[in-house]
Amino acid sequence: APGGELLQVEDFRIIHTGYSEGIIREKLERDLNLLLSQREKRGPEPQDAFYLADCCYALGDYEGTAKYAKEAVDSGMRMAGRDNRPFGLLLQSLAALGRELAEIGEVREKACIKFPYVGDFSVLAGIAAFDRRAYSQAEVWFRDGIERYEAAENRPPDPWVTDEKTKLLPLAKKYLAQIHENRKDGSAIKISACVITNSDGRDVE
Numbered sequence: 001a002p003g004g005e006l007l008q009v010e011d012f013r014i015i016h017t018g019y020s021e022g023i024i025r026e027k028l029e030r031d032l033n034l035l036l037s038q039r040e041k042r043g044p045e046p047q048d049a050f051y052l053a054d055c056c057y058a059l060g061d062y063e064g065t066a067k068y069a070k071e072a073v074d075s076g077m078r079m080a081g082r083d084n085r086p087f088g089l090l091l092q093s094l095a096a097l098g099r100e101l102a103e104i105g106e107v108r109e110k111a112c113i114k115f116p117y118v119g120d121f122s123v124l125a126g127i128a129a130f131d132r133r134a135y136s137q138a139e140v141w142f143r144d145g146i147e148r149y150e151a152a153e154n155r156p157p158d159p160w161v162t163d164e165k166t167k168l169l170p171l172a173k174k175y176l177a178q179i180h181e182n183r184k185d186g187s188a189i190k191i192s193a194c195v196i197t198n199s200d201g202r203d204v205e
Helices: 021-042 046-058 062-075 085-096 101-114 120-131 135-152 165-185
Strands: none
Touching (some): 021 046, 046 062, 085 101, 085 120, 120 135, 120 165, 135 165
């Protein structure tokens, strides 16, 4: 204002347009280094592994993701809305690392025992099998995931769990349809399955 007078303004808006990919990566790396530094000073706490796994996955560090996701799973700690998250990250990181389907299947089984009404784990394992052209196994896991999603519809929401049904269920149906179509005409399956997440590791395409 003229004369340096400060005036109260009430009719303004602050619009956040998001971060560029470079800024997001810098922020993730900063958060990761800060948490690792704090952890070294005070010792590990159970919730650390949840956040470390997320950061590592968003940065494309799948070895780190697998390490901290397993730590989170083994800790037994519960976090509202994130209880099942470490299993999902562990499955995706193992798939990205090209680990054997047997190992992926073992993780899927443990996850399904702990969270029987979450279909994510079977679908993620199915995607890994599909990408390795193990179509029979992929079909079994896709069907299992779909059945678990359907069973969950008759249950009240669980505040401890957040699934990715809206994104993974259509994927499971898409790949199942492709398997069946190519089984009928005997042609090679051409879709390449992949799991892509954004910076917070939650969006799956």
